[in-house]
Amino acid sequence: MVQVKEILTKALKKLVYDPLKIILKSRRGTFGLIIVLFFTLMATVGPLIVRYDPSTVNLSEALQPPSLKHPLGTDWFGRDILAMLIIGSQDVLFVSFVTALITTSVATFIGILSGYMGGKVDSALVAVTDIVLTIPGFPLLIVIASVLRTSNPILLAAILSITAWAPLSRAIRSQTLSLREREFVEMAKCLGMPSIHIIFSEILPNIMPYIIINGIFAFTGAIYAQVGLFMLGLAPYKSQNWGVMLNLAVNYAGAVFSIRQASLLAPAICIILLQVGLVFLSGSLEEVFNPRLRSG
Amino acid sequence: MPGNPIDVMINQYMQQGMSMEQARIMVSSLYQIDFSKPVWEQYIEYLQLIIRGNLGVSYIYTGVPVARIISYALPWTVFLLSISITLSFVLGIILGMFAAYRRNTKADHTITLFSTITNAIPNYVLALIFLFFFACVWKIFPMRGTRDPRIPPGFTLEFISNVFHHATLPILSFLITTVGSWILQMRGATISVLGEDYIKVAEARGLKGKRIMFSYVGRNAIIPLFTRLAIAIGYMFSGSVLIENIFTYTGIGYYLTYSVTARDYPLMQGCFLITTLAIILSNFIADLLYGFLDPRVRIER
Numbered sequence A: 001m002v003q004v005k006e007i008l009t010k011a012l013k014k015l016v017y018d019p020l021k022i023i024l025k026s027r028r029g030t031f032g033l034i035i036v037l038f039f040t041l042m043a044t045v046g047p048l049i050v051r052y053d054p055s056t057v058n059l060s061e062a063l064q065p066p067s068l069k070h071p072l073g074t075d076w077f078g079r080d081i082l083a084m085l086i087i088g089s090q091d092v093l094f095v096s097f098v099t100a101l102i103t104t105s106v107a108t109f110i111g112i113l114s115g116y117m118g119g120k121v122d123s124a125l126v127a128v129t130d131i132v133l134t135i136p137g138f139p140l141l142i143v144i145a146s147v148l149r150t151s152n153p154i155l156l157a158a159i160l161s162i163t164a165w166a167p168l169s170r171a172i173r174s175q176t177l178s179l180r181e182r183e184f185v186e187m188a189k190c191l192g193m194p195s196i197h198i199i200f201s202e203i204l205p206n207i208m209p210y211i212i213i214n215g216i217f218a219f220t221g222a223i224y225a226q227v228g229l230f231m232l233g234l235a236p237y238k239s240q241n242w243g244v245m246l247n248l249a250v251n252y253a254g255a256v257f258s259i260r261q262a263s264l265l266a267p268a269i270c271i272i273l274l275q276v277g278l279v280f281l282s283g284s285l286e287e288v289f290n291p292r293l294r295s296g
Numbered sequence B: 001m002p003g004n005p006i007d008v009m010i011n012q013y014m015q016q017g018m019s020m021e022q023a024r025i026m027v028s029s030l031y032q033i034d035f036s037k038p039v040w041e042q043y044i045e046y047l048q049l050i051i052r053g054n055l056g057v058s059y060i061y062t063g064v065p066v067a068r069i070i071s072y073a074l075p076w077t078v079f080l081l082s083i084s085i086t087l088s089f090v091l092g093i094i095l096g097m098f099a100a101y102r103r104n105t106k107a108d109h110t111i112t113l114f115s116t117i118t119n120a121i122p123n124y125v126l127a128l129i130f131l132f133f134f135a136c137v138w139k140i141f142p143m144r145g146t147r148d149p150r151i152p153p154g155f156t157l158e159f160i161s162n163v164f165h166h167a168t169l170p171i172l173s174f175l176i177t178t179v180g181s182w183i184l185q186m187r188g189a190t191i192s193v194l195g196e197d198y199i200k201v202a203e204a205r206g207l208k209g210k211r212i213m214f215s216y217v218g219r220n221a222i223i224p225l226f227t228r229l230a231i232a233i234g235y236m237f238s239g240s241v242l243i244e245n246i247f248t249y250t251g252i253g254y255y256l257t258y259s260v261t262a263r264d265y266p267l268m269q270g271c272f273l274i275t276t277l278a279i280i281l282s283n284f285i286a287d288l289l290y291g292f293l294d295p296r297v298r299i300e301r
Helices: A002-025 A027-044 A081-117 A119-134 A137-148 A153-160 A165-180 A183-190 A195-231 A242-256 A261-289 B005-015 B020-031 B039-051 B066-101 B106-120 B123-137 B157-194 B197-204 B209-246 B252-262 B265-293 B295-300
Strands: none
Touching: A002 A027, A002 A261, A027 A081, A027 A261, A081 A119, A081 A153, A081 A165, A081 A195, A081 A242, A081 A261, A119 A165, A119 B265, A137 A153, A137 A195, A137 B209, A137 B252, A137 B265, A153 A195, A165 A195, A183 A195, A195 A242, A195 A261, A195 B123, A242 A261, A242 B123, A261 B106, A261 B123, B005 B020, B066 B106, B066 B157, B066 B209, B066 B252, B066 B265, B106 B157, B123 B157, B123 B209, B157 B209, B197 B209, B209 B252, B209 B265, B252 B265
């Protein structure tokens, strides 16, 4: 029992306390962590405490300036902007997270397989990756999303990752190629270990930091593509999303010229904050994984 | 095909009182489609036409060849992208080298922080904020369009200044969101070149600081950036879709989304083809540039 406790505290120290210490040491890391935590809370706990239903239209309260009742004011349909923002964050974060998950897993699988197997498998996979790399990602996304018109978040995430995996897969392949030549992998091969074992316990742990960092970048890329798609109005309006808010703000600005700052600026600032926070956090995580980058 | 516009057309003609046969003949002559052939044969015909530069006829702008719409739209996109990429690359290189030469000073920290933040901002969000403040609130720049239609096109000062007036906000949104990555890359490249032995030798030989900066540090640090520049040009074609839509800037990206929402498949394929060609071409140029700029790669081959 004592031993279990000791192992647990050790693991906790290694996986939580030590990285946290490094992250909190730098101002950027702290900022990034706070922002990411803030938006995670907003997306998970937020919808439970929202007082207004963002889908009900109440024209008598349309276009109100910020007040105690509506901290960010209301939009053209009398919907509370803060409530829309909170409900919208749920969709943005969930879809982007699933997209990042799909993108990094596909990229890792194809990259490692291609780099480790070599030969014909490698050349075939490299050819596929090269072809996908030349497809213009966002235009293809527009075409597919407008044809499928899905409001299923998982399917949307799958569409978003159609071309996003290729650059990462190429990078992971080259990492695997260089790892394959290292002594400890050669050693494992000489000892007659099965390929599965070598991939999972020799190669994967060594590129894991790289995968996690790039997973965060996949997340920011997914936010960019997803919100952009909704902003163009090419995905269905069913879901509450920051992109839909931006789209409405733009369209109504064009129509009546009496734009309410909050309906445009609130989602815009949220997107910027979230993106900057994620990039800062990834920079700090890089310091966690790579001791040479740490200053002092 | 979901939302097949040809079916819609045939239905429309039939509702106007034509027979199925008549409607089909009408549509097939309007859009040069031969229904008697299987789809794959039609596709091969389409490919053959593309090689001859014929991209078909737009469904929405009835009778207008897609090639003509693209030839009208492409110059605007190229104009927008070439100016913003050149500005952002040159500015990025200057600021990146500046930051690397003054590394770990206050100036360096400010530049790096600025680059990291602007690099993370999505270009369309910045474009929307610009549109809101500069075009809606302060009305300094026009809200939409590529030029004022009242001014006749030509090499007059009035026309050119009007075009730039319309292009300022799109260019600024591109410039600010891309300059950061050039700054960071140039800073990293310069720092690693500054640690090379040949720089120390050049210093020991008593060469002037400016000469070392331009012919030794700058030249070597810039090589990897040039190849990335070529690739970035291709990707910016894809990114310009959102910017062009926000400013209603009638380039390739604008027509792409327009054709997608209008189900104008020939125009959509044409725009998509041009964007893909831009990416392939820029990758090709990147490969060529690499061998051209870096003699080491040439000798090894």
